[in-house]
Amino acid sequence: MELGILKESVAGETRVALLPESLKGLVAQGLTVIVESGAGVAAGASDAAYTDAGATITDRGAILAGADILPVVNAPEPADQARLKPGAVVIGFLKPLDAPLALSTAMARPVTMFSMELVPRISRAQTMDALSSMATVAGYKAVVDAAGVLPRLFPMLMTAAGTLAPARVFVIGAGVAGLQAIATARRLGAVVEAYDVRAAAGEQVRSLGAKFLDVDLGGINTEGGGGYAAELSEEALNRGRDLITKTAAHSDVIVTTAQVPGRPAPLLLRRAAVEAMRSGSVLVDLAAPAGGNCELTKPGVTQTIGGVTLMAPLNLPAEVPVHASQLYAKNILNFLGLILKKGALQVDLSDEVLAGACVAHDGKPVNPRVAKLLETASLAVN
Secondary structure (H helix, E strand, O other), X not given: OEEEEOOOOOOOOOOOOOOHHHOHHHHHOOOEEEEEOOOOHHHOOOHHHHHHOOOEEEOHHHHHHXXXXXXXXXXXXXXXXOXXXXXXXXXXXXXXXXXXXXXXXXXXXXOEEEEHHHOOOOHHHHHHOHHHHHHHHHHHHHHHHXXXXXXXXXXXXXXXXXXXXXXXXXXXXXXXXXXXXXXHHHHOXXXXXXXXXXXXXXXXXXXXXXXXXXXXXXXXXXXXXXXXXXXXXXXXXXXXXXXXXXXXXXXXXXXXXXXXXXXXXXXXXXXXXXXXXXXXXXXXXXXXXXXXXXXXXXXXXXXXXXXXXXXXXXXXXXHOHHHHHHHHHHHHHHHHHHHEEXXXXXXXXXXXXXXXXXXXXXXXXXXXXXXXXXXXXXXXXX
């Protein structure tokens, strides 16, 4: 049985699905590992390192045609999907809730696909939660990037020339990315405030030494499924927006992180919030891939608006490819443990983790949300 590792073809992508140190257990099970030349170079893994780990370096065409298992970071392009081995298993960030029709070529082969975005957020699957792994990297990098742009220092400094006040950082959304942003800003010495519609997030925020800003939402249930916030009414959102605008006026850095896979990011920062920020302040919108939390965000574009730097990165984990790949490879290996038994491929869709993450099997959609989206998209095209 062959497992293939491709060099990612998406522009700007530097991560790799598995690193040389990931291969020991796979090779020990009798798998043949084939790697595209240069696949891990940007993540610090040379072709020689893969060879030393027991892999064979080959070309892209051979991998697509021969791999029985294909862990990837991003979904293969349609042209690559058309070359996949029928019956192969593809595992990665496939974006099935955002662009289901982009996977139709692979479905027709047919290919079994598991999406890391769909891994259920349950205790048993925590070690496979790649979304959280990448959010951890993004939350850290967002604060470090903001510190590099901000024309102030983060910590309070007491010097012979006088005392410098600490920077004030405001984090919106206290999920994995938000909590990592809070922790990083605190380590750098900033005074940190945070807001989340889920009051339960306050305990975690305070445990990191930040101040939690609470808004009375009139008893509305704010807890959604899978640890995400529920969709709120416009009235409830406006209460949060008013608080955000008020807090923005005295913040040096704002990091926004609110998003749910498969849905547009909630609009939390109005133009007024950006206009309220002081010249030289920095806003990092981590929800840019889903449209952004700020109404002025242009995904992938850094803007200067009234002296405020608005950053809208699309793939921060790719800017830290070594550690991002290490974390992602661990998630992939743990997932492979569910479908590889002594070197043999066994896809048991009665397993709730596999069933939840499965996009399609034997050419048919498995995940009900994906199936519905495919049906809707097909009708729209026809």
